[in-house]
Amino acid sequence: xxxxxxxxxxxxxxxxxxxxxxxxxxxxxxxxxxxxxxxxxxxxxxxxxxxxxxxxxxxxxxxxxxxxxxxxxxxxxxxxxxxxxxxxxxxxxxxxxxxxxxxxxxxxxxxx
Amino acid sequence: xxxxxxxxxxxxxxxxxxxxxxxxxxxxxxxxxxxxxxxxxxxxxxxxxxxxxxxxxxxxxxxxxxxxxxxxxxxxxxxxxxxxxxxxxxxxxxxxxxxxxxxxxxxxxxxx
Numbered sequence: 001x002x003x004x005x006x007x008x009x010x011x012x013x014x015x016x017x018x019x020x021x022x023x024x025x026x027x028x029x030x031x032x033x034x035x036x037x038x039x040x041x042x043x044x045x046x047x048x049x050x051x052x053x054x055x056x057x058x059x060x061x062x063x064x065x066x067x068x069x070x071x072x073x074x075x076x077x078x079x080x081x082x083x084x085x086x087x088x089x090x091x092x093x094x095x096x097x098x099x100x101x102x103x104x105x106x107x108x109x110x111x112x
Numbered sequence: 113x114x115x116x117x118x119x120x121x122x123x124x125x126x127x128x129x130x131x132x133x134x135x136x137x138x139x140x141x142x143x144x145x146x147x148x149x150x151x152x153x154x155x156x157x158x159x160x161x162x163x164x165x166x167x168x169x170x171x172x173x174x175x176x177x178x179x180x181x182x183x184x185x186x187x188x189x190x191x192x193x194x195x196x197x198x199x200x201x202x203x204x205x206x207x208x209x210x211x212x213x214x215x216x217x218x219x220x221x222x223x224x
Contacts, residue, residue: 035215045213099170
């Protein structure tokens with residue numbers, strides 16, 4: 001079973017708008033990571049936020065983490081056509097080793 | 113380029129056969145993960161190795177096995193292949209147990 005669940009499953013917005021994706025998870029985590037995947041290609045790491053952090057920024061990306069609600073959000077500001085991809089959250093669970101468990105992903109489409 | 117190399121990129125084989133997928137991690141990375149991605153199952157964690165030792169196991173079938181060699185490259189062996197094993201198989205590596213993972217471009221396996 002999947003640990004993380006992204007919401008929405010699909011999102012379509014106009015270029016220049018902001019895109020927000022959410023991730024909920026079930027068990028305690030050590031960190032939460034966001035990845036991007038262009039169709040049929042490898043995943044690209046975007047950002048890692050540790051369980052003791054609440055917010056993190058990287059360029060146009062902003063990630064928040066609320067461990068009390070077991071949820072995270074990824075905000076992409078000023079979206080571009082090149083941001084079209086699937087976005088996955090992955091929870092890092094330490095059980096002697098890091099088990100990185102992915103959600104089903106959000107398919108983001110940026111319309112020009 | 114993530115620095116993680118997977119071979120082959122594509123593989124077509126018949127049911128009942130056995131194949132070996134190979135992964136070379138980024139230079140210096142001790143941890144290797146294997147994932148299976150199919151359309152209906154999302155990204156499934158299979159197994160993780162750290163410095164040659166198996167450290168975490170996910171939804172890996174008994175027909176599948178893996179190992180990490182002293183030079184840190186890893187191989188995933190899939191045997192008695194079934195049609196349902198057709199998927200993208202990704203390898204990822206990380207420096208340690210609590211850091212971001214870097215993904216290879218995947219091996220697309222088609223079982224006919």
